[in-house]
Amino acid sequence: MESQIAPSFTRQEAFSEDGVLIRTEDLWKTYDMGAVAVQALCGISFEIRRGEYVAIMGPSGSGKSTLMNLIGCLDTPTRGKYWLNSRQVGELSDDELAYIRNKEIGFVFQTFNLLPRATALHNVELPLIYNGTPAEERLERAQEALQRVDLADRMTHKPNELSGGQRQRVAIARALVNSPSIILADEPTGNLDSATGVEIMNLFDRLQSEGHTIILVTHEHDIAARAHRIIHIRDGKIDRDERVR
């Protein structure tokens, strides 16, 4: 199974010679709320290298969600440039953005965002469906991803038959299944009790040690403290960019 995931790593290596995975240059995002224009991001510039474990921190309203949407290619900046894997994302069409979301980004959400009527296995299969992976290969890879998050025995369960922690692990398996460049987690422990939260954070540690690049968006200090680098956002600007480990 590893061999099937390996080729995409090679591809990533080929794209970025200097190991920079994400680079933003003066990102602005303005929301037009009728009469007033709200400046959610006011010139954000940073770089994230392959294999880094970064937390983006900030109070609510600081613009960290907007930044996450931009990094996750769910949205495009009003102004500024964003390179992901040496590809400038701001210029891409909706379909191309969908392709990047599918291939390069694995989302982990606070509310898990699993399809309630689909089994764990089918939920994990979804990203593979949208890149046209044939059924047998899809099944194999989805099973493999669920094994990696220790849910091999819960594959046919539906989300409402799983605990919060298990649901989040299904979501992580889904994020992993396409071997993305980045795992983008938005408050991944926000809906979990602290013990389960720790469990999930341990899983992120493990994924990071396996070579994944992880970006964590959170407002909790002890969660952010697990990362190797913390980018503090305040009022749409980078307040502090510190290396903790």
Added chain:
Amino acid sequence: MAGFSQTQTLIFERKLKHRALTSVWVTAREAFWIALEALRSHKLRSFLTLLGVVIATTTLIVVISIINGMNLYIADHIANLGANVFILDQFQWASGDEDWLKQRRRNKPIRIEDYNFLKENLRGHKNIGAVSWRWPRPNARYKNQTIDEIGFRGVTPSMIDIGQEQVEYGRFITESDYLHSAMVCFIGQDLVDKFFATVDPMGKVILIGGHPFEVIGVARKIGSTFGESEDNFAQIPLTTFSKLFVARPRMNVNVQAWNSRQMMELEDEARALMRARRHLAYKDDDNFGINASDTIMGLWQQLTGSVFAVTIAVVAVFMVVGGIVIMNIMLASVTERTHEIGIRKSLGARLRDILMQFVIESGVMACAGGVLGVLLALAVSKIVDMVFTASVPVMAVLVGLALSTAVGLFFGIYPASQAARLDPIEALRTEN
């Protein structure tokens, strides 16, 4: 770094193209299963939604089946004058009211002289014969048994080759019977069943309208048309008929051509001969009628054509109403599943994936309605066939299914485009 080399662009584009090709099939299949799942989980809602489509499909198929059934019936029973036969009659059968009144005024009956004239002068026919009827119908008796009304015909010997009767056993009326006005009769199965259930009818003498006739042959069973038996008849030589019953009987002249191509030619020839014989000026209308199977079929098809046109209109209205209901429920479904759409988009579903998902769902739903409609139509047609006549053509089933699916696909486009255009962030934020 900022430069993003041409090779990379090329690889990226190629990957996109490749993905577009392979994923259409995979996502279509996924969409198909989602659609079935949606149908399964909302049975009642789906059924109510599909009622319009179901009724439309059923109506369409049932009406087509009845018309088809009657077409077959007409072709089988009424228009069956025999192969390549046309009939010279006093009247042109399939004509409008005004024309009919005119015919009533000026057309002259066909008499034995007309038959003899045509027999002498018409060239190239295969067979020519004449038939006369007795009206009111006479009764038939054998010993103490009576049949009140029988179809009673005086015929020429050639009619056995022209009409639909066939000899089961014995023989038909011969030239000799005809020449000598023999007191013989050729009878249908109903008479055999009534009079000669246990004995051989050959050589027995039955009374028809009080006159004795010797049975010389029995016809093969024909069946019934619109509930009236076609086997309740006796035929005697036309000569005997005019001697005993009607002095100068009116009759039909039946002409059989060798093949369908010769029909027109022969009809024209017969028309010209009759016009000459009756001294009609070139501007005068015929004062006789030349009728063929296609005349009757033509009249029939004119009738069914208008029935069919009304059906099409009704079905179209049902389908549009059904389609709008589907569209409405799909719009509701899109709203209901906004969050799901957001999830799918965040996982890389493109505009067309979402579009396809909802269009296919709508199509599958409507197709299920079509299937239901077909089943209902089969049941209704079965019942209709018991009391009347109906025959479901495969084509009608296919058209019904295709039409309902097409309606679903069409009316699914708008809701699907609404779904596909949702902003992923907004959609994700929506909680249901």
